[in-house]
Amino acid sequence: MPGRTRIEAARRRAKAAKRAVALVAAVGFAVVLGLARQGHPAGGTSPARAVSHTDEGRSSSVDRSDDSDSDDSTLGGGTLAQPSNGSPPATTHTS
Amino acid sequence: MSAIDWYAARAAGVVAYALLTGGVLLGVLLAGRARVPFWPAFAVEDVHRFVGLLTGVFVALHVYALLLDRYVHTSVVAALVPGASTYRPFWVALGTVALELLAAVGVSNLLRKRLGHTRWRRIHYLTFAVWAAATVHGIGAGTDAGAGWLRVIYVVAVGSVAAAVAWRGLRPSPVPARRGPS
Numbered sequence: 566m567p568g569r570t571r572i573e574a575a576r577r578r579a580k581a582a583k584r585a586v587a588l589v590a591a592v593g594f595a596v597v598l599g600l601a602r603q604g605h606p607a608g609g610t611s612p613a614r615a616v617s618h619t620d621e622g623r624s625s626s627v628d629r630s631d632d633s634d635s636d637d638s639t640l641g642g643g644t645l646a647q648p649s650n651g652s653p654p655a656t657t658h659t660s
Numbered sequence: 661m662s663a664i665d666w667y668a669a670r671a672a673g674v675v676a677y678a679l680l681t682g683g684v685l686l687g688v689l690l691a692g693r694a695r696v697p698f699w700p701a702f703a704v705e706d707v708h709r710f711v712g713l714l715t716g717v718f719v720a721l722h723v724y725a726l727l728l729d730r731y732v733h734t735s736v737v738a739a740l741v742p743g744a745s746t747y748r749p750f751w752v753a754l755g756t757v758a759l760e761l762l763a764a765v766g767v768s769n770l771l772r773k774r775l776g777h778t779r780w781r782r783i784h785y786l787t788f789a790v791w792a793a794a795t796v797h798g799i800g801a802g803t804d805a806g807a808g809w810l811r812v813i814y815v816v817a818v819g820s821v822a823a824a825v826a827w828r829g830l831r832p833s834p835v836p837a838r839r840g841p842s
Contacts, residue, residue, distance in 0.1 A: 572700070579703040583710045586682070590714055594675045600809055601670035602663075 666732070669725035670804065674813065676718035677794055680762075681817040683711040684791050687784075688824040692831050709769075716766060719759060751800030758793035761786050791821065 686708040690701060726734040734752075738745040740760075742753035768775060768783040775783070795818065804810055 575698065575700050575703040576706075578698065579706040582703075582707045586679075586707065586711060587714065590675050590679060590718065593678065594671050594718075597671035597674045598667045600807070601667045601674070601804060 663731075665725050665729040669722055669729055670802065672718045672722035672725055673798065673802070674810065676715055676722055677798055677817065678813065679711055679715040679718060680787075680791055680794055681821060683708060683715055684787060684821055685824050686711060687787060688821075688828050692828045712766070712769070716762070719762060723759065748801050751797055754793045755797035755801060758790045758797055761790045761793070765790065 686704060689696070690704055690708060693701070696704065723734075723739050726732060727736065727739065732745075732747045734745060734747070738747075738752070740756065742756045743749050745752040745756075765784060765786055768780055772780045795814065798810075799814065802810065
């Protein structure tokens with residue numbers, strides 16, 4: 566009976582498809598679980614309210630490093646400025 | 661401190677959305693009486709029903725993981741009453757509405773014989789509203805909605821459902837099958 570075998574084959578195909586869907590869903594869940602890590606509020610990548618707790622320390626350390634950078638530049642400016650105080654009069658004297 | 665609840669909630673939500681999209685696509689195929697070689701309607705319907713059940717399982721996992729999560733602090737009331745959540749209230753409310761409409765569709769499936777085909781079909785169309793609300797909920801409430809991999813999922817989902825609906829709309833209306841007294 567070819568009709569009956571065709572129905573049986575379709576049933577088997579549906580069963581295999583359901584198994585494949587369940588497997589893909591389980592694997593997808595595991596993969597997205599790893600990818601979702603990046604989006605956790607504690608990770609600091611999201612605008613969620615929990616970010617403020619974790620970012621406080623990070624932002625203060627960033628500020629500190631910025632300050633040290635700017636201190637260097639102001640010091641550098643100061644050391645450059647000192648010798649330049651003497652040179653302009655020297656040029657005016659020669660002219 | 662373990663953040664596994666949050667990861668599980670996000671992952672279950674994304675998988676539930678992908679399954680919901682798959683279920684909608686199969687439903688549109690069935691409604692349009694598409695002829696797929698070696699796939700009679702009963703086999704497609706069987707897979708469609710299974711995908712719907714699996715969607716429900718992952719939605720339940722999504723809500724359960726959110727109830728356990730200590731960052732968002734979702735309560736049962738916040739999960740069931742639209743707008744009751746303190747975390748992104750509007751976007752979460754859309755998810756709550758989608759959840760409740762999905763539950764209504766599920767109950768209508770159980771009562772299909774009692775409701776009659778026409779009424780059941782009308783309720784079943786709510787799945788489009790569920791899918792639309794879930795899409796907007798995921799984009800608005802998801803903390804990783806801007807991530808490239810998730811954008812790809814949304815683009816593929818919206819594109820495929822739009823194409824399926826367009827195909828169904830352009831296809832001449834099939835002759836309705838004779839049903840029983842329901």
